[in-house]
Amino acid sequence: MQDIEKFIRGFSRFQQQYLAEQGWFDSLREGQKPGSLVIGCCDSRVDPALLTGSDPGELFVVRNIANLVPPCTPDAPPGVSSAIEFAVCGLEVERVIVLGHARCGGIRALMSPRRIAEETDFVGRWMRIAEPVRERVLRELTHKDDREQHKACELASILHSLDNLMTYPWIRRRVEQGSLILHGWYFDIDTGALMAYSPRKQEFLPLVCPLERAGKVAA
Template sequence: MEDIEKFIHGFSRFQQQYLGEHCLFNSLREAQRPGTLVIGCCDSRVDPALLTGSDPGDMFVVRNVANLVPPCTPDAPPGVASAIEFAVCGLEVERVIVLGHARCGGIRALMSPRRLAQETDFVGRWMRHAEPVRQRVLRELSHKTDDEQHKGCEMASILHSLDNLLTYPWLRRRVEEGRLRLHGWYFDIDSGALLAYSARQQEFLPLVCPLEKPEMERRRA
């Protein structure tokens, strides 16, 4: 019940901030015009709007386990594909960000598969979309620790999703025409940094560096 009370009080604050006279929703009631589509993870620690300090209307968000984008096929999961289609073709967003993160439970399930229930395995079935990534990580990072393999898989799955985005013909056409840009971001929960993939450097580089540790903590380290 404490959680429910927290949510209700939180909505009251939201109401005062965004729904009063001369507030933001006066311009949002009729339509939304976000410039960015964010494909993020369901993880409760990784809220795209909270991480980026965004207001309502700033971003169109699709969240699923492990921030995956399935390829464009006749049997592609319609929930994710329809959201991407609506954002790109309907809202005409200018950029797409695939936002992954450290300590992702979906990636851990992919790298260490186990059934979560007796009768269903929806997580396992969903994570098969990233099976090529797992195979590549096991092949190329076989000499690394489990934690290093998991982190490598988290980052590689972002690139896999970016590649899969380009299998949607209407999206690829907009990218080729310069009307749409694709970005791969990685939130490092451990360090507090935000990384972005650089195609030129072929690696993830800091967009926002970690907070500097206090002097006492640095001495202990």
Template sequence: MQDIERFIRGFGRFQQQYLSEPSARDSLRSGQHPATLVIGCCDSRVDPALLTGCDPGDIFVVRNIANLVPPCTPDASPGVTSAIEFAVCALEVARIVVLGHARCGGIRALMQGGRVTEETDFVARWMQVAEPVREQVLRALPDKHEEGRCRAAEQASILHSLDNLMSYPWIRRRVEDGKLALHGWYFDIESGSLLAYSPRKQEFLNLVQPLDAAA
């Protein structure tokens, strides 16, 4: 019950901050016009709106385990692909950010090759989207310790999702026409930093410095 009461109090604060003015309510009622789609992980520590300080209506968010995008195939997950299609084709977002993070449980399960729960194999089946990442990391880093392999896979999975986004004709067309930009970001929980992939340097570079460096 304590959590429920906390949620109710939280909504009260939301109500006062975003709904107390008629103009604010009118803005929300008039529809959504986000310029950015964020594809993030379900992990409770990495809420995209909280991480980026966004207000309601600022970003369109798709969340799933390990922030994956399946390739454009007839059996691709309709839950993920329909949301991406809506954001790109109906809302006409200007950019897509694939937001991965350190200490991702889905990626750890992928690298360990096991099931997350004893109930079903839904998670394991979903993580098959990233099986090429697992194979790539194991080939490239056969002697690396587990933590190092998981970090490499967390970042490689972001690039894998970016590649898979380009397999959708309506995304590729907009990217090639300069109407849509794709970004890969990585939230490093360990250092408190935010990194972005640089295609030119082919590595993740700091967008926001680690806390120690910033201090």
């Protein structure tokens, strides 16, 4: 019950911050026009709006286990694909951000398969989307320990999802026209850094430096 009471108090703060002031929600009542689609993980530590300091109406968010994007096929899971379709074709967002993170439970399940629910194994079936990533990491990083392999898989799965986004014809068309930009971001929970993939350098580089480095720069 304590959690429920906390949620109620939290909504009261939201109400005062966003609804009490006349005009803030007037335009949002009529509809939404977010500029960005964020495809993030369900992990409770990685809330896209909280991480980016976004207000209501700024982000269209799709969250699933391990922030995966299925390829565009007739049997693609319609939940995620329909949300992407609505954001890109209906809301005409200007950018898509695939937001991965360190210590991802979905990637851990991919790298060390085990059934969480024997009757259904929904997690295992969903994570098959990233099976090519797992195979490549195990093949190329056999000399690395589990932690390094898991991080490599977290990063590579972001790129895999970006590649899968380009299999959707209406995404490829807009990217080629220059009206849509795709980004791959990685939140490093261990260091507090936010990394972004650079296609030019073909590696993840810091958008926001780790806390200790940021402190040294400021000094």
